[in-house]
Amino acid sequence: MATSTVENYVKQIYLLQPQAGPSHLVAMGELAAALAVVPGTATSMIKTLAEAGLVDYEPRAGVRLTSRGEKLALHVLRRHRLVELFLVQTLKMDWAEIHDEAEQLEHVISDRVLERIDALLGHPTVDPHGDVIPSAAGSMPRRRLVALHDLEPGTSGVVGRIADQADAFLQFIDQQELRPGRGLEVVARDTLGRMVRARLDHGREVSLGFGAAAKIEIEV
Amino acid sequence: MATSTVENYVKQIYLLQPQAGPSHLVAMGELAAALAVVPGTATSMIKTLAEAGLVDYEPRAGVRLTSRGEKLALHVLRRHRLVELFLVQTLKMDWAEIHDEAEQLEHVISDRVLERIDALLGHPTVDPHGDVIPSAAGSMPRRRLVALHDLEPGTSGVVGRIADQADAFLQFIDQQELRPGRGLEVVARDTLGRMVRARLDHGREVSLGFGAAAKIEIEV
DNA sequence: TTCAAGATTTTGACTACTCAAAATACAAAC
DNA sequence: GTTTGTATTTTGAGTAGTCAAAATCTTGAA
Ligand SMILES: [Mn+2]
Ligand SMILES: [Mn+2]
Ligand SMILES: [Mn+2]
Ligand SMILES: [Mn+2]
Numbered sequence: 001m002a003t004s005t006v007e008n009y010v011k012q013i014y015l016l017q018p019q020a021g022p023s024h025l026v027a028m029g030e031l032a033a034a035l036a037v038v039p040g041t042a043t044s045m046i047k048t049l050a051e052a053g054l055v056d057y058e059p060r061a062g063v064r065l066t067s068r069g070e071k072l073a074l075h076v077l078r079r080h081r082l083v084e085l086f087l088v089q090t091l092k093m094d095w096a097e098i099h100d101e102a103e104q105l106e107h108v109i110s111d112r113v114l115e116r117i118d119a120l121l122g123h124p125t126v127d128p129h130g131d132v133i134p135s136a137a138g139s140m141p142r143r144r145l146v147a148l149h150d151l152e153p154g155t156s157g158v159v160g161r162i163a164d165q166a167d168a169f170l171q172f173i174d175q176q177e178l179r180p181g182r183g184l185e186v187v188a189r190d191t192l193g194r195m196v197r198a199r200l201d202h203g204r205e206v207s208l209g210f211g212a213a214a215k216i217e218i219e220v
Numbered sequence: 221m222a223t224s225t226v227e228n229y230v231k232q233i234y235l236l237q238p239q240a241g242p243s244h245l246v247a248m249g250e251l252a253a254a255l256a257v258v259p260g261t262a263t264s265m266i267k268t269l270a271e272a273g274l275v276d277y278e279p280r281a282g283v284r285l286t287s288r289g290e291k292l293a294l295h296v297l298r299r300h301r302l303v304e305l306f307l308v309q310t311l312k313m314d315w316a317e318i319h320d321e322a323e324q325l326e327h328v329i330s331d332r333v334l335e336r337i338d339a340l341l342g343h344p345t346v347d348p349h350g351d352v353i354p355s356a357a358g359s360m361p362r363r364r365l366v367a368l369h370d371l372e373p374g375t376s377g378v379v380g381r382i383a384d385q386a387d388a389f390l391q392f393i394d395q396q397e398l399r400p401g402r403g404l405e406v407v408a409r410d411t412l413g414r415m416v417r418a419r420l421d422h423g424r425e426v427s428l429g430f431g432a433a434a435k436i437e438i439e440v
Numbered sequence: 441t442t443c444a445a446g447a448t449t450t451t452g453a454c455t456a457c458t459c460a461a462a463a464t465a466c467a468a469a470c
Numbered sequence: 471g472t473t474t475g476t477a478t479t480t481t482g483a484g485t486a487g488t489c490a491a492a493a494t495c496t497t498g499a500a
Binding site: 003037038040043048060 | 458
């Protein structure tokens with residue numbers, strides 16, 4: 001069985017490899033920084049993962065997941081995201097505090113427990129941040145989302161995903177009532193002033209600079 | 221923060237030290253067997269725990285928890301038992317499969333999550349096996365339970381705890397509808413034949429040999 | 441009192457991470 | 471075509487657990 005460390009490494013490589021494009025290599029420095037270890041640690045650990053057939057390692061170039069590695073990464077991601085949703089939905093936890101909890105729980109949730117949680121939540125497809133939950137089979141449907149600052153006035157849609165998941169930004173989104181699922185219509189867009197204004201589905205209006213709006217992805 | 225290993229050791233020492241009586245020492249061999257490690261491993265690990273102030277170690281005699289060690293043990297036990305109840309109650313899992321799940325989960329449940337689960341379950345006092353759940357403050361009320369085979373005919377009570385928690389026995393208890401909470405009245409007791417007969421609160425009657433009845437503890 | 445059996449501890453070795461610091465490779469600038 | 475800066479790898483060392491097997495108690499019989 002894969003240790004927590006191994007699971008964290010493959011999950012992180014998966015998250016760092018760009019969504020589109022042909023299988024691109026993840027640089028060791030980038031991986032080490034994301035996992036908060038020194039580069040030498042990442043190098044030695046990656047050799048172990050390559051040995052185990054979870055990654056392809058090209059010295060001085062980077063790593064890429066093998067199909068076995070990607071399968072494991074998606075399984076960990078499924079556990080992580082279902083747990084996050086469970087914590088918010090069932091245990092009514094604050095959405096800023098769930099990530100760290102899920103970071104630990106993702107390694108000890110058995111398949112039996114996982115499928116129970118999935119059933120309890122009604123087989124959800126996205127987590128509280130709007131990230132897609134991989135299916136038990138390991139497939140992950142791609143969604144068409146557009147950044148809020150790219151929407152023309154008059155366009156309406158639903159908040160689909162919050163791209164910046166730092167505590168402070170999540171707290172801000174909560175304040176502004178812009179959590180995934182919220183419907184909205186863009187009422188103004190000022191490219192020179194670099195800001196957008198949107199009317200939410202319960203009437204309230206919010207103004208955001210392009211910097212913030214870029215991190216809010218909309219399902220049109 | 222204590223590692224899973226440390227938590228398992230202190231919890232196991234707690235469970236092995238006899239409920240009543242003055243602080244008795246737990247033998248290394250007994251501890252090693254319960255934790256499924258070789259005796260030498262237990263010895264070296266216990267030295268580490270003694271170093272950390274969690275146990276008092278008397279070479280060639282045994283170990284005893286310090287008050288800090290007991291506090292940690294009770295905290296782990298609270299997590300274990302609340303998780304077990306949660307798995308049965310909320311996730312509708314089979315009570316024979318919950319122990320191993322709880323064995324892992326008990327090490328990664330934060331206090332925040334734990335208190336949420338506690339609230340969701342309505343601040344329960346016993347787990348699915350009838351074991352008392354320590355309070356958040358670390359107190360554990362003692363219950364007065366009598367083994368079923370010691371009850372005189374005519375006595376009635378409620379199943380309080382199943383002392384033998386091996387899978388097979390739990391399955392049997394389930395079959396016989398004798399889970400904790402079930403009311404019953406002893407209708408016959410044969411000391412020579414070494415068996416008892418009880419009428420359950422929904423009418424059904426069951427006969428048990430003293431060997432099995434001894435493992436079913438009743439709240440009179 | 442002596443001794444053998446059983447329990448316990450010690451020793452030496454191994455796995456899985458991890459870091460600090462030195463060595464090396466690469467690529468871009470001069 | 472060097473030089474220099476940055477990323478990466480290597481080396482050496484340490485922590486936490488674990489086992490196999492040898493050494494060492496302790497104790498109850500003989
Ligand atoms: Mn994790
Ligand atoms: Mn998420
Ligand atoms: Mn455990
Ligand atoms: Mn239990």
